[in-house]
Amino acid sequence: MEKGLVEQISRIMGDWLPKEASIAVAIENSYVYFKAGELDLRIQEGDPVPAGSVAEMTFKKKGKVERLVENSPLGFPYYGIGYPVEYAGQAAALVVMLPPNHILAKKPQLRFLTGKLEENWRPVPLERVTHIESSQKKTWFYSEEEAYSTIYTLKELRHQLPDYFLPVHRSFIVNINYIEGIARDVSSNYVLTMKDGSLLPVSQNYAGSIRELLGF
Numbered sequence: 001m002e003k004g005l006v007e008q009i010s011r012i013m014g015d016w017l018p019k020e021a022s023i024a025v026a027i028e029n030s031y032v033y034f035k036a037g038e039l040d041l042r043i044q045e046g047d048p049v050p051a052g053s054v055a056e057m058t059f060k061k062k063g064k065v066e067r068l069v070e071n072s073p074l075g076f077p078y079y080g081i082g083y084p085v086e087y088a089g090q091a092a093a094l095v096v097m098l099p100p101n102h103i104l105a106k107k108p109q110l111r112f113l114t115g116k117l118e119e120n121w122r123p124v125p126l127e128r129v130t131h132i133e134s135s136q137k138k139t140w141f142y143s144e145e146e147a148y149s150t151i152y153t154l155k156e157l158r159h160q161l162p163d164y165f166l167p168v169h170r171s172f173i174v175n176i177n178y179i180e181g182i183a184r185d186v187s188s189n190y191v192l193t194m195k196d197g198s199l200l201p202v203s204q205n206y207a208g209s210i211r212e213l214l215g216f
Contacts, residue, residue, distance in 0.1 A: 022078075022097040026055040027090050038099060041076060049093075054080030058093040068100055070155060110160045113141055115148020124148065126165075130178040130196055132157060134171045145196055168192065168210060169203045182216065 017023075020038035024031055026049045034043040049055045053072070057065045065082040072078055079098045086092060114123045124143050132141045134154040140147050152160075158167055167173050174192060181193040182202075190202035190210070202210060 017096060018098070020099055024055065024095045024097065025085075025092060026059075026095070027087060027092045031055070032092075037097075041072075041078065041097060053095075054082040054097070055093045055095050058082030058084055058095065059091065062091075068155070068159065070100070109162055110157075113148070113150055113152070115141055115143075115150050117146060117148050122148065126162060126175075127177075129175055130194055131172060131174040131198065131200060132165075142196065142198070166206075166210060166213060168206050169201055170205075172200050174200060176214070182214070 018037075022037040022041060023033075023035045024041075024043055025033040029049050031043050031047045031049065032045060034041075034045065036042075049059070052069070054065055054067065054069060057067070062084055064084070065080070068077070068079050070077045077100045079100050081096045081098075083094045083096075084091065085094050110126060112123045112125045113129060114121055116122075124141070128143045130142045132139065132154065134140075139150050139152055139154055139157070141150055142148075154167075154171070154173060157173065161173065164176050165173050166176055174194070178195045179192055180195045183191055183193070185191045185201075189204070190207055192200045192202060194200060
């Protein structure tokens with residue numbers, strides 16, 4: 001691919017993209033261009049397009065892809081926007097990559113969750129949600145002693161919930177307004193007692209951040 005042409009496109013895109021953005025172009029199964037922004041994923045010309053990357057998703061979908069990649073095969077989490085393009089008759093993907101905490105990567109906060117209870121769907125304000133759980137390949141949230149299933153994954157919700165929701169485990173997000181108490185179990189790990197009586201574990205990965213956020 002003619003590098004001069006790509007660099008021209010990159011400069012034009014730079015007029016509306018933030019300086020933190022990185023830009024990559026892939027044709028078929030390899031990258032042919034990369035311009036690093038604040039987030040340098042160290043992509044080199046000729047590198048293969050890894051499975052699970054936004055570039056690969058764009059090729060498969062043959063349409064625009066926009067998503068947060070937390071377990072990035074490129075080594076760092078990033079928010080990617082992929083556009084299907086064509087060059088010299090070949091399918092190509094133009095990918096814009098941003099730091100995961102960038103304002104453009106953040107989706108609007110949710111104000112309620114719509115959950116399924118038996119055969120009915122019901123919108124529930126977030127203030128009434130005590131905690132959210134990932135179990136058996138489904139996501140559940142709890143309110144007024146009822147358990148609702150939702151179409152969201154825990155990863156998706158983590159970035160769209162208000163700041164009074166805290167991840168405490170890879171399978172749990174809690175509403176701090178419903179924490180009754182915090183104690184240690186026999187293995188010295190923290191356990192949350194919720195106001196509805198639920199006991200939720202705190203994993204080692206989150207213990208430090210929870211102590212800092214809650215101030216104990």
